[in-house]
Amino acid sequence: MAWAALHSRSVMRLFVKHKIKETCCVLLSSNNTIPADQRRTPSKKKWRKSQKKPPWTDSLSWEERLADVVTPLWRLSYEEQLELKQKQQENILSQLSGYLSGDSLSHSSPPVRSKASFPVLPILPSPVRDGYRNKSTFSVNRGVDGNPKTVGFYLGTGRHGNIVCVNGDHLLNMPEKHKQVARCYQDFLRLSSLEPCLLFHTGGHWREVTVRTNAEGRTMAIVYFHPQTLTPEEVAVHKAELLDYFTQGTGAVCQLDSLFFQESTMTRCAHEESPYQLLHGQTHIYEEVLGFMFRISADAFFQVNQAAAQVLYSTIRDVCVPNWKEGRGRTEVGDTLLDVCCGTGAIGITVSPRVERIIGIELIEQAVEDARHNAALNNVLNCEFIPGKAEAVLPGLISQFNSARLTAVVNPARAGLHHCVIRALRNQPAIRRLVYVSCKPDGEAMRNFRELCCAPDPKKKLIGEPFSPTLAVPVDMFPHTPHCELVLLFER
Numbered sequence: 001m002a003w004a005a006l007h008s009r010s011v012m013r014l015f016v017k018h019k020i021k022e023t024c025c026v027l028l029s030s031n032n033t034i035p036a037d038q039r040r041t042p043s044k045k046k047w048r049k050s051q052k053k054p055p056w057t058d059s060l061s062w063e064e065r066l067a068d069v070v071t072p073l074w075r076l077s078y079e080e081q082l083e084l085k086q087k088q089q090e091n092i093l094s095q096l097s098g099y100l101s102g103d104s105l106s107h108s109s110p111p112v113r114s115k116a117s118f119p120v121l122p123i124l125p126s127p128v129r130d131g132y133r134n135k136s137t138f139s140v141n142r143g144v145d146g147n148p149k150t151v152g153f154y155l156g157t158g159r160h161g162n163i164v165c166v167n168g169d170h171l172l173n174m175p176e177k178h179k180q181v182a183r184c185y186q187d188f189l190r191l192s193s194l195e196p197c198l199l200f201h202t203g204g205h206w207r208e209v210t211v212r213t214n215a216e217g218r219t220m221a222i223v224y225f226h227p228q229t230l231t232p233e234e235v236a237v238h239k240a241e242l243l244d245y246f247t248q249g250t251g252a253v254c255q256l257d258s259l260f261f262q263e264s265t266m267t268r269c270a271h272e273e274s275p276y277q278l279l280h281g282q283t284h285i286y287e288e289v290l291g292f293m294f295r296i297s298a299d300a301f302f303q304v305n306q307a308a309a310q311v312l313y314s315t316i317r318d319v320c321v322p323n324w325k326e327g328r329g330r331t332e333v334g335d336t337l338l339d340v341c342c343g344t345g346a347i348g349i350t351v352s353p354r355v356e357r358i359i360g361i362e363l364i365e366q367a368v369e370d371a372r373h374n375a376a377l378n379n380v381l382n383c384e385f386i387p388g389k390a391e392a393v394l395p396g397l398i399s400q401f402n403s404a405r406l407t408a409v410v411n412p413a414r415a416g417l418h419h420c421v422i423r424a425l426r427n428q429p430a431i432r433r434l435v436y437v438s439c440k441p442d443g444e445a446m447r448n449f450r451e452l453c454c455a456p457d458p459k460k461k462l463i464g465e466p467f468s469p470t471l472a473v474p475v476d477m478f479p480h481t482p483h484c485e486l487v488l489l490f491e492r
Helices: 002-024 044-052 062-070 078-100 176-191 232-247 250-254 306-320 346-354 365-377 390-401 419-426 444-453
Strands: 135-141 150-155 164-166 206-213 219-225 258-263 277-281 285-289 292-296 336-340 357-362 383-387 406-410 431-438 468-475 485-491
Touching (some): 062 164, 135 176, 232 277, 365 383
Parallel strands (some): 406 431
Antiparallel strands (some): 135 206
């Protein structure tokens, strides 16, 4: 907590400093199979070249090949990783600045590279660099030895017919408990009389397994199953075998706190479409962030790096509500915070002491239930969470605040926000500050940035005053990968 408070103060100081200036102008393993001397490349330039054409040569082991796909930066020191990510974010944001300054001739043409026209703070590092993932999903397919009951991660593609499932015990970002559950699940599959479901149309039943853990080591496993033509009674027999294996058999070593089973004929299926069946233990696990407790259900979204999530949410809180000091009350930046794509309510709840009211919107109903529970669990009384698509809920909701001064925070998936949501945010004059949190700012989020900041465009119904980007703070949530989160502040 002291570490998080220190980061909070640091971001606040940097934020205030830059605002004054602007106003004036899947992984860890104790038995790592990859030798340490192979974890370095001569230069970052070589890494970039290898990204264009992965090194699928006989000179690399299967473990190295998988590490190069799942954790492409594993050969670099952490300092080199941060340097690379900082430059990537600066390049992305310079493209946005170039677009806004008119350097690009069209939306499809990349603008001339230049520095961003607003402050980009140094990337905030993850407090934990190895074994940080609290959620991992392991696939089932043919292994290197041809065994179809192999649990791990894919190399190759179905289109080229060269899929190989490789064990992930050596991956740096995965904790040992996740790997242990995967090993046991593979053992169970090889004992089962049922075949794995490699392709839906070719039959088979056992599919992937998802493992979720928290900072205290509590462990939840979710097994996915295709019933094919089995009767409910036949499915019940195999569920009982799974339960017995993980509670009384060899798998009991995993000490699962929760074991869920979901049978579905679809590749991805929400709880509402096909309920997660609790076979053993607790219905939820809990995680703490910035002194608040959060309940996590089987399919709810939560940041995969708990330690770095504290850095991220502290940064978001400081950017949403700057110049706030405990004991001096809330600030004038806004009495209401709109939390779009709120998940289990983490952002809204952690910001709640600094504003009068939080309104969260979330598509997954189970996540909304978790958010409401989390608010009650933490005795947070100024939060309201609404289920539904943001593009459907937001336009009607936002019309209630014609005279209010609003701050909005959005944390969408990689696909970005629906155009209707951007239009509703842009066209509501009460929203003066908008904080956009993106894990892929060079993807669809860039389209969102442009629509927030472009000149009024009646054809697109973007008639509100444009926003301007005023501050960017990268946060490294995913060590050993090229990805990070970007907290980007827009104001008008």
